[in-house]
Structures are given as C-alpha cells and as structure tokens.
Amino acid sequence: MRTPAERFRTLVPLAALTVASMALLTATSGTLAAWTDDEYVSTGAGVMVAGDCTTTTLFQTESAGRQLSGSLGGADLDTLAAVQGVKVGNDNGTVTVTPATATQVDPVTYTSALEAGALGTPLLSAAVGLNQSAGNAGAYTQWAQAKASGQAAGAAGLVSDQSGAIDGTGSAAGSTTAPTVASVNLASFVPSSAAAMTLDVGAVASSAAVDACTLTNGWPTLDPSPTVDRSYGIAGLRLNLSAGSIQTMTASVAETVDGLGQELAAAAAPTRSLTAAVKAGVTGLVLPDSGLTVGSATTEITFGAPDLTVARQLLATPLTDGVVTIDLVNARIYFDLAKLAHGPAGLNGLDPNTPVAFDATNAQILTQRTSALLEAWDEAVTAEVEKALAATAFTMETTLLLRAKNGLLGTIDVAEVTLRYDTTVGAFLPRTPPVPLPAPAVSTTILGLGLPGLELLGSVTAALASGTGAVVAGALEDALFGSGALVPAAAGAIQSAALPVTAAAESALTPLADTLSLTVNVQPDQPGAPVGAGAAGSAADGQYKVSALRIAAVGSTAEIYLATAAAGPIVFRPGVG
DSSP: OOOOOHOOOSSEEEEEEEOOOOOOOOTTTSSGGGGGOOOOEOTSSOOOOOOOOOOOOOOEEEEEEEEEEEEEEEEEGGGGGGGGOOOEEEEEEEEEEESSTTTETTTTTEEEEEOGGGOOOOHHHHHHHHOOSSSSSTTEEEEEEEEEEEEEEEEEEOOOOOOOOBOOOSSSTTTSSSOOEEEGGGGOOOOOOOOOEEEEOOOOEEEEEEEEEEETTEEEEEEEEEEEEEEEEEEOOOEEEOOHHHHHHHHHHHHHTTTHHHHHHHSTTSSSSHHHHHHHHHHHHHHHHHHHEEEEEEEEEEOOOOOOOHHGGGGGOOEESSSEEEEETTEEEEEEEEHHHGGGGGTTOOTTTTEEEHHHHHHHHHHHHHHHHHHHHHHHHHHHHHHHTTTEEEEEEEEEEEEETTTTTTTEEEEEEEEOOOOOOOOSSSSSSSOOOOOEEEEEEEEEEEEEETTGGGHHHHHHHHHHHHHHHHHHHHIISSSSSSHHHHHHHHHHHHHHHHHHHHHHHHHGGTTEEEEEETTTTTOOOOOOOGGGGGOOTTTTEEEEEEEETTTTTOOEEEEEEEEOOOOOTTTOO
C-alpha cells in the first residue's frame, strides 16, 4: 500500500491558515499537471487490464463542496438553488456534475463560485450577509473532484479554482486584510437578543480528500482503511455590536474637553477664588512685625489657550486589548471569540468538533475587558488634559502698595512692589524629582526720598520674592485640582460618559451566554459531532465531511454550516466496465 505521503502533498501549511490542497496527485509525479485521464491501459496484444491506482476505472466515487447550508427561519437552505454548491460523481469513468452550470477544470474536476448577488432572498438577506471577498481569485469557490481510480476530493470557501487549495487567511489573493465572509444576524438564532449584534465570520475554507485504492498483488482493490485528509481554516470569529452609546460618550467627552479653555479663562476672573487666593496669600507675606504694611493690593491672572489636540485625538483612536476592540468613530464594539477561546492561535488546528464556548463567564470576561478599556481610555484622556493644562501659558502680576507709620506724618505710602510671572502652569505643579518653584520678577518703585521705612524695604521684598511661588502653587492646586475643581470635574464627566457603554456591552452579551452554540472543524463521523438537521451535519457510510464552522443556538432549529467539503463514498466495482 502506498503511504499517505505518496498520495497527497500539502500545498499550503495549515499553521499559516492557508490549508491543504485538495488536488490528488499521481504516484509518478509531484505536480498537479500530472493528472491522467481515467482509462484502462491497453497491452500490446489488445487485452484490457485493470491498471494501477492512477489509471484504473473500477471505482465509483463522489465529492462535493458547499459554502453555505443549514436552515433558517424554518426554511431548509438545501432547497435554495443559489447555495447548493457543487457535486461531482464518477461511475467507472462516467462523470456527472451538479449544477450543470459548474465550470470544468479538467474531465473529473469542477468548480462553482458562490456570488454574493445570488443570495438576495429575503431570508438570507435578513439573516446572513455574504460579503464580496478581497481580491478576485477563488472568491467563495465550491470545488469537487471525483476520479474513477478511487480518489475523491472536495473543497469550499476561499478556494483556488484550479488546484482546490484553500485559503484560510483570506489574503492569498493579495489582500492585506482578511475579508468577512459572513455577518450573521444573531436575532435569527437568539430572539431574546434585542441588541444590534452580528456574528462576523472571517474567511473560511475546508477541504476533504479520500484515496480508497490500494494495490493487492499488483491489482487495484478497495482499501479497507483509506487515506483521509480533512482540513479547515477560519480567519476570524467575532461578535460585532453596534453601540449608539459610544457616539453619546464621545460627544459628551468632546464637549467637556472643548469647554476646558473657557473654564480655565473663567478661573482667572478677578471675582474667582484663584485671583483672590493669590492676592491674599501674597499680601500675607508682608508680616505685621516687618515695620511695613500693605495699603492696597491688586492681582491680575491670565491663562493661554490650552492645546488639547492630543486629548481630542483620543476620541477617535480605536481601543483594543487584542480580544475586545472599541471603534470610537463607527460606534462599534468587536469581541474576538477566537482569541478569547484559544488565544493568538485562534480557531485553526483544533480537534474535530471543537466547541467555542460562550457562557456566562465568557460574557462577564468580555464585559470586564470592555470596562477596563474604557477606564484606561478615560484615564488617558484625563492625563492628556492635565498635560495640556501644565503646558498652558500662565501670567500673573500682583502689585502691593507698602506703607510705614511716622510719628509726625502718620501712615505714609513708601513704595510700590510689583511681582510678575510669565511662565506655564506646570512650573507650579508637583514634579518628580522635585524642583524649586520659580521666583517672580520683582520691581520696586520708591515713592519719595528719605521717607521713613525705606530701610525696611529690602527685607520685605526678599520675603515676597521667596514666598510668592508657594502662594501661587497652592492657589493653582486648589483651583485646578481641588475637590470639585476644573480637572476633577472634567475627569468625573469623562468617566460618567463611559459607563453607559459598558452597560450596553453587558446587556448585549448576556442573552447570548449559554445559548449561542459554535462548533469548528465539524466532522459528522467523529466523536462529539453536534446533532442537527442540516445535511452538512450528517454523513453517509464512507463519506468524509468537514465544515469549517457551525452556528446554532440552544432551543432554536436555526443552524448554518459554513464551508463544507465532502469526499466519498467510494465503491469498488470490479465487475463493471
């Protein structure tokens, strides 16, 4: 008996999600071009002999490829001609094909491309959107080959018309991103799910091949343990939630961010606490025992316009942790079920009939991930707001009229001292490591020569120069970061705006928990196969099927299979021909 390596050659590694070729190769050549016509071999004497496992026609074989099957809304998709796929039979060299419109590749190989426009029935339009794939070659091809020499192969999905090689990544045709092969309206499966949620299925493909011919004493016979090769590929599987609350959130946060400039300007008004606090604090630096007193004081503070460009950019930047992605521009949340269940490896390379669990725990995990993303996002927006405020220009000018007492003249005006800052808000904010606070520029105007108290002016101005920085820093801290102040108020508004988004995710995911049923690498003849009424969910004796994905729901009759390939049965008919 030939080894499996002599019968098949893997064209594309499954580990790269581009799955095995379904073309069966001859024993004497390693190329697809070496296929031979089905025929008996004639000896020189004109006697017909059985040939070998590449030339005999003593077998009856069949194969099929189908992109979409199952039932929806009580309707069996098998009755829809547009999605019936391709089926090829070979009865001792006589080839039949369904549909008759299938494209012939060679005498025993046919393809039938599934076009999105063929699925315009109200049933499928409402429940399943089959989108046009990226690239042109092999878009949703259904491929089948049946050879009278005992070999059969089928493939479906993103499949090469010529070779039957399947593309589980959706990028073999030159696309840089994998297409979405179907967007399934989950309301068709879980009526209690009122949210605008779809299940987006990435490029899918499957292939099945069987070689049932073996040589016994030099004669072709039926192999009791035929060589079977089944492969599948799924480029992605995610829940897609349309969340209007995201638009509400970003609009609210944008309003908060855009209003910061006005709030900052208002904080510098003469009647606001910031100006009053600076004036009172600087006045208090002139101590009663200094010999001089403050006759009057004025303070004027101005802020520049904060540059909030980076904070605004965050309102349009997608958020992702690799499993949950929040599209802030298009108001959508994507939950990657493939990565949630199996990490970066996704859904490829799994055992037959592997369920993709989605229970209450998974729903909670996705909700928590959504909440964590939004929390990190609102913290990032707040941090950028704080950075912008720290870089904002800050000017201050405080003028004190200093007086002294004279026994003969009473209280007289001695000098005016002006303290000025022209810096940034950040110069007064705490930093790590700590840096000294800036000293103001000090200018003094003497109001008369020989006035009493002038000898005290030096010590007073020194106290003002050394203490004003702390006064301004404290006043800014209270005005910008104190309880209920500008920054905490903005942070609270941003955080509050995000809460409804988390609630929307939770309310959309909860109805799907323990209800949505997903199975990959469906093989009906293997243990653990899901029970369903769909034709793809059952196999005849000697028929080897594989579906890339089954979508169903507990308590619902709706189920669909994507990318189903079948090879066999194969019957040995030595008495025919």
